[in-house]
Amino acid sequence: MTKQLYLFLITVVSALGGLLFGYDTGVINGAQFFLSKHFDLDATMKGWVVGSALLGCLVGALIAGPINFKIGRKNALILSAILFTVSAWGSGMPSFLPESVSLLVTFRIIGGFGIGIASMSAPMYIAEIAPPEKRGSLVSYYQLAIVIGFFVVFLVTYFIGKNLTEAQNIEFGWRRMFWSELIPSILFLILLFFVPKSPRWLYLKGKEPEAYTILKKINGKKQASVVQIGILESIKKASKGGKINLLKSPFFKIILIGLVFSSLQQLTGINAVLYYGSDIFEKTLGFTKDDVLLQQTILALINLIFTFVALFTVDKFGRKKLVYIGDAGMLTGFLMLAISLQTEQVGWISLIGILLFIASFAMSMGPVVWVILSEIFPNKIRSLAMSIAVAFQWFTNYLVSQLFPVLSESELNMSSTWNGSLPYYIFAVFILFTLFFTYKFIPETKGKSLEDLENVWEE
Template sequence: MKPRTFLLLITSVSALGGFLFGYDTGVINGAQYFLSQYFSLDPVMKGWVVGSALIGCLVGAISAGYLSMKFGRKNSLIVSAMLFTISAWGSGLPSFLPESVSLLVMFRILGGLGIGIASMSAPMYIAEIAPSHKRGSLVTFYQLAIVIGFFLVFLATYFIGKNLSVEENIAFGWRRMFWSELIPSGLFLILLFFVPKSPRWLYLMQRPEEGFGTLVKIHGKDLAKKEASQIQDSIDQNTEKPKINFFSKAILGIIIIGTVFSMLQQFTGINAVLYYGSDIFEKALGFGKDDVLEQQILLAFINLIFTFIAMFSVDKFGRKPLVYIGCVGMVVGFALLGVTLQMESVGILSLIGVLLFIASFAMSMGPVVWVLLSEMFPNRIRSAAMSIAVAAQWASNYLVSQFFPVVSESETNMNDFWNGSLPYYIFIGFIIIIIIFTYKFIPETKNKSLEELEDIWD
């Protein structure tokens, strides 16, 4: 098999972790109404069932650093695939299991653990196998897989629910929605046994023969020699340095920069739009209940198309230019939505604002954050540092998810001045902070090897 083909195949397999990230996150949106009716959930319990997976995501991201360093990036992904599969099976509560909300939550948390591990391990694995001139576009495969998963799960839950009556959906339709995830999760688990271990991890574990063999399969012999030399030189230099002090000014500074950048991705408001899209369309934009699902599919489709654009431009234009362009688009999009809400002139401009925001995020902060996190940290701290940054992102996701409805339904937001627009102006403020932070602290990493990037921080 040609190295280029082999590289594309193993990238696609590892990116399935992103697909399951999107699928598992989205499946609860289609199932929650029916299972809420089945279990007669009050609003507090409904929020707990939906949000419980985020606890698993946070714990999974924290533990992924240790797992990926101790057992390797590949084995970490295998663990995540097993968790996805168990969660998908158990969330449907097979007939021989006692039916209870607590048991459902337990399986949702297991799925969250899988998401947390995959969200750290998959982009890092891709970055460590990719040549420098293709690394940006290949890591973007991961974000592309997330939005494909999110898009397809909307279609899957729509068609499952559409072909059943309301009573049937309440009785067992929601189970089928969860079980539909068994197909991609089982495929992910099987295919992972055919991908190689990360060559950089093998070198770190002092297994250079295996590492070089993998590099040859991925890059061909000539490029493999160059990559192997850079990796070995980096490891030799690091072994001469004292034991890593994560609280030293240099190391702590790198981790803080990566962590803040990761958190800012969530403070754009992306998951407020994705999680509460139906509420935004129904309450803020005046769409009827029958139109909400179609609008959600439209959001997912726009997300998908513009992620493709990012994929083909991130290595051409660089990481920072995409962030700047995307942030301007996000500001304009939310400004359109905010102004039309304030002026009580909700209509086509409001919808354009939401779609412009989604498109701008999809071509900038969506993929670029994963690209930068996977490549900006030095080899010897990559696992731990990325684990911290991704865990902080999940914590930020939780904060936005919890406080968006609070701010959105507050008396201040509903007064005659704001008319429901306040949350979007808050998000605009954070997006402006992203522009400033990127300009001041984020290096351009285009076309640089992972070892060359260490010199930037030094």
């Protein structure tokens, strides 16, 4: 097996954590209509069942740092795969379990733990095994896997629901939707036992021979020696500074930049569109229920296609240039939507605005944020710092998902001044801030080793 093929297979297996991230996030959207009728849920309880996993994601991301530091990236991913499997099995409410909403929420939160751990561990693991010249595209496989998972689960839940009557879907169809996740989660769990441990984590733990063997398989003997020297010098340099205090410079500055950039991925409004896309199409743009399914399919397909654009350009153009191009498209898309709503000229221009926003996000802030987060933190604090940054992303995700419907249905937004456009103007402001923040604080990481990037913060 060539080193290129070996590296590719490792990346694909670890990126399956992203596929389960997208699958687990999307399966609740397909199942919630039927399980809400099964359990006779009111609006508050429906929101709790759907949103509870996000709180699990937040906790999962917070505990992922210590877990990764203690047992390593590979074992953290194995733990996430186990949690995904338990969640998928339990959320379907096997007949021998006492059926209750509380138990369903418990299993959804367990799944959230898995997403939180995987969302931090997978991109970090890929970044630590990847050569500098390929790191951007390889980490982007994680975002691609998220999008594929979201797209696949949309099709799976659609076909499960289509082949059953409404009464059957209410009785057991939603269970099958949850259980469908067992296939990718068990596959992920099995394949993880065949990938190596992160060489950089092994060096941190003093296991140099094992780490060097893995580096040779990935980089070749000559380049492995060069990489090893850089890693050992980085560890030696960090150890001279004594006990690390994350609240002191330069670590506090790096972590602050990371968590702000991570949060901005959500504050640009992506999950308002993904979570409430059907409501936007039906209530705001005036499409019929039959049209909504088609629009959602197109939305998911464009999200998938333009993630491939990032995959093939992030190491060629660089991270910052993709953010600039993508943010310009996102801003244009939301302004098209907002102005058409405000002037009551909804129609194809509004739909094009949403699709332009999705395409632009998919090629920029979607994958690039994961790439940057996996690169900018020094070896010594990477697991803990990335844990904090990803936890803030999940917290922001939760805020947006909770506040968007409230703002959308508010009297202010529905007044003659805004006509439903206010949320998109607010998102546009955050997109403008993202452009400024990227220009001012985000370093260009293209083509640099993780150890070289540590020196950026000292310049």
